[in-house]
Amino acid sequence: MNRKIEEILKEIGGEDVPAEVHKIAEETSGKFSKTLMQSRKIVLWENILRSPITKVAAAAVIIIAVLVGIYQFGGSIDGTSAVFADVLEEIYNARTVTYKETFYPGTEREFTTEDMIIESGIVRSVMADGGVTIFDFNGGRELELQPASRKAILTHRVGRKRGKRLFNYLTWVKSLHEKSGQYIGGEEINGEMTDVFLVDEEFTKKTIWVDPETNLPVRVRVLHLANPDNAVLMPKMRLEFRDFGGDTDESMTISISTGSGGIQEEMTTVMHDFVWDADIDETLFNLEPPEGYKVEEKQLDVTNRGENGLIGALSFWAEMSDGAFPLVINDLGDPNKVRPLLNDKFDRDGDPREEFNNACDGMHEILKGLMFAQERKVDGSWGYAGDRVQLGDADKPICWWKPEGSETWRVIYGDLSLGDSSERPQP
Template sequence: MNCTECKELLVAHIEGLLDASQEQAVAEHLKDCSACKAEAETLRGLQGRLAKNGQSVAQGDLENDVMNLIVREQKVRLKAAEKAAEGLKLRRIIMKSRYAKVAAAAVIIIAVVIGLIPGNNVTFADVVKPILNAKTVILDMIIGADESGPTMHEIVVGSRIRRTMSNLPTLTQILDLDSGKMLVLESEGKTAGIVDISGTVQEGTKNYVEFLRQVIRQVQEGQVEKLGEQVIDGQKAIGFKGKGQNEEVTIWADAETCHPIRIELQVGSASVVMKNFEFDTVVDDALVSMDTPNGYTMQAQQFDLSGATEEDFVELLRIIWAEIIRDGTFPGAVSSEHIMKAMPVLVQKLTEMQLSEEEGTETGLKVGRGMLFHQSIDSQGNWHYAGANVKLGDADTAIFWYLPQGSQTYRVIYGDLTVKDVAEADLPK
């Protein structure tokens, strides 16, 4: 059990509502995790204070603490219930499907390039000190600002990253950013594959790994807004916000220990939340090894995600959204967050289509390359999507347009997926 899973069950744990297996899992996690144990104690304390001071709860900081936690835990309960049902359904699909590994090619972390203009503050320096000095970083990353998206559990050791995802429970990715390779492991079928991530993915992920340190370096010359204190994830925290041309980052840290609690990142249309940080934890080298584990079979085919192009994005729109997931119409949005959330549906649809393994794998690679191309233009911020509910084949309706770097004209994609060069003055209004 990781920290995210534990914290989702803390309220039910305190109220005695868990079944025996869940109770045991939470109890064992709390023995070893000081952060979750501290949050559990905070919840118990507030519960006791509320019971004792029910008539005076409207007074002072107690009201704020209690109300913040009530709202937060109501959301957690709802999300936990939804995730439990969704997770069981997804696991049944994946365990029956030989296409589970197909999705591995499509769940590459979106390359986040940071160009912040943060600020200069002694307290902020205290907050980020562990980030600057850490040799290993463990964290949870959630795609989407509302925290309803998939959670990626990251173990970062130098240039190696071990990644698992909440909505693809049988898959593990190990990235080697020096060699530009990714090892993908599928635990149900005991298969392994190597994906070439050189180029955009490799460099973009390196930028992600360096993100926290870049914030600190740039903060000394820019401006940071101090947000004051709030209760974040059950802890009193002090916050800072920095903005760039197309980016915004908010960092919350424990008001007493200065330990980072939460980072909220917005780059273009992509939103990411980072939390449950652990710094300088001893990590077994085997967890980030690129060697094929015992009992796994390495696939002969090598997969290539380098060199994503506009054609890949067009294929993403056509095959994945319009033909497979949406049955002939385009979706309400095409952000990375929406694609990641739709991944279980993609796996299920591929299973129902009974494609050959080669066809399924190629489909997954098209998803991955299309996502990467979209992210490359998303980071520049000069694009627009207008395809909601447009039918595939509608040649008269523009569904997506973007300005390539260095170009004077926009590239416009229509409902029949033809692409034209269009002057800015002639774009749809």
């Protein structure tokens, strides 16, 4: 007997739903609803990943340091299948956010930026003076707009390390147990009750106030603690365009931070006035300079040159100091000492723009070299004796450190060669 498809279809159509299947439907449906209504603060907020980045912003600044963001994690949930995990991601997936960020930089005056982030992870930041900076971290590009002077600076970051995963402030991911936020209680903010969480790390303490209904932050305070070891310095320096013959008040400030070694001065940032999932005009994140703006395009080498960067910094110093090296390594971060050297090298009464840009590149390389040394200090293996060495002293060590897991010491000698020593150098 041939059974036609239509017959089979009609048979299927005539089937009643067994009682057992109704029960499965009810149970599945009930579990799903329970997931949606579950107290997310306990399930989800027990694990909050702390972003390892810190943002420092000021007018007309190019920000090298990384940004603090909040990653929120959906905790894994007992479910009958991976579909429940998808549910959590879908439920808690914010598409956009706008907020204000106020910086309280120790002894300097506070300032506020207005920030927006869209789903692709691009950040738009508006400064108090109206300047706009758009960051595309994954694309390695940054557009700075100065509306007053109708100037646009497009910077391409080269040499950046690609992560395994796209970097996205808004990415909601599953909980990571090793980086936990602790629920510390409830607090009323602007008449609404919030859940409060604390993320406590060695050099940063984050307090996050969360709307229990949406499970999204309404306020975030980050306290950046000073490193009690005053010898550890966060490299930061500024150059003025006028110092190279320029005729405007333009400046370039570079600061480098990885959050791993702390800073010299305590600083607080507060993110507030959050608006989640607002409709945002995506053209505001366009990295094409607007019409009518004078465009300057540049490259910024963010390669971590490691020990070679430090050699480069020491080489520059010795070149400009008749063969002498810094008395202490932190001199590389002292603007009173470095700026004159940069001026001497690059200010030749030529094209101010070109000279200023070259000096800024030089400053950046010096600070990167200094950053390498600071990280070795945090490691605890750093040693320096450059005050007793002249350029060319091939047998005298300028500085040394022990790489992680290594049995030997890395040494930079007076002739700027790099070698290995089985014993800690004794200058």
